[in-house]
Amino acid sequence: MNAMSGDGLPRAEVPSAFDAHAAWYDRLTGANPGYHRHLRLSAHRLGLPGDGRGLRLLDAGCGTGASTAALLSVAPNARITAFDASSAMLAQARAKSWPGDVEFVHTTAEDLTGVHGPFDAVFAAYLVRNLADPDTQLRRLRGLLRPGGRIALHEYSVRDSRRALLMWNAVCATVIIPLGATATGDAALYRHLHRSVLRFDGASALAARLARAGFRDVRSASVPGWQQGIVHTITGTVAEETP
Template sequence: MTLLRGAALSEAFDEGSAAYDRLVAASPGYHAHLRRSARRLGLADGGAGLRVLDLGCGTGASTEALIAAAPLASVTGVDASAGMLERAAAKPGLTHVQFVHASAEALADRLAPGSFDAVFAGYLFRNVQDADAVLGLVRRLLVPSGRLAVHEYTLGGSPVDRAVWNTVCSMIIRPAGRLTGNARLYRHLQESVNTFDTAAEFAGRLRKAGFQGVRVLPLPGWQTGITHTFVGRTAQEA
């Protein structure tokens, strides 16, 4: 299968946006895991005075997790899918969030360097066309000592992790996707994980991009060894 990229992926998410929240809510721990990863940003004092970017915010589940972790932060949500953003903007708890319709790659022309104190990226990097370029952009958008947390499907490297992922996809995720009439999005989901970095490889990618103090943190439940939180920070100002 050819992975979806760029406009084709945005179109698939547009088509799947109406059913997306119902499907992810059926995944045990989905929202709790996002909240845990958001807390791992370590934003003190409720995020008071901090500017936080939710990159690849989708329907706003990650945005809600950020607000739960840092209710006093100023949050900007960015996504390439207009359909997903429409769902996010309609949620009552997100009316104060600024939402921007743009791909991650396009932000270099939209936002100034040092625009954010922290960036959260949930389920984003295996979907972009150039993960290294987007990491470089994220580093540019962060202030010195800015914080990054990435919540992503990244297999742990064990054959068991890959077997569990593909079994869950074959028995649950792809059949559910077919019921929505948007089977291609859920085929993409399975293959994007199979072809993306392992957790160790993505941690190495973060270090190569210049992030310091990189740590890989597990998540509980069936996603142990399948989904991880990655945290890091930009260098201090010289």
């Protein structure tokens, strides 16, 4: 029996569910007020120096490339490796126009086939919630970072706030699930989104998880707008090497 992903779809079925909905994904996220702006805000919170020249960045769970574009908005001259477990989502990403220093790799976060560090920063948007063993994978991502490297997790998290929980339930019931079902003819992925967020870490627990994985200076911040308290950026840093 497959482990469930946050009381949603079985974890092994999540990539194929995204495969089935990849053609609609950009249209649906585009209808979400603040979706791309909040990704850019989380990318900005990585605190990358300059225009990214000389930096290697990893976009973990890139989907159709929205998070990759957010990284480019703050580091337009960086070399970016972006990976995802869904081949159809990657096909959507690859079909877009990108600078020559952006590459897309088809692999899971568990395998990381074709992903080689060291990187200066990792950006993981909406990834950790769908991992079977987040602690192990966060440690593996830390191992891909150079000393002093940074990570930013961009994720839904509502367990720490009753207001956020009520808002999330209301928006899923009245907008996300009906819109997803109307657009694609199948609400399973959107019910999974709703349920997996309900069962996922609160922002404080996610920050503690990042600290347990070996990151220092862990910080948490939310986003403005109606998603305040619902979408969070959790950042951390790998310790510098001592002489």
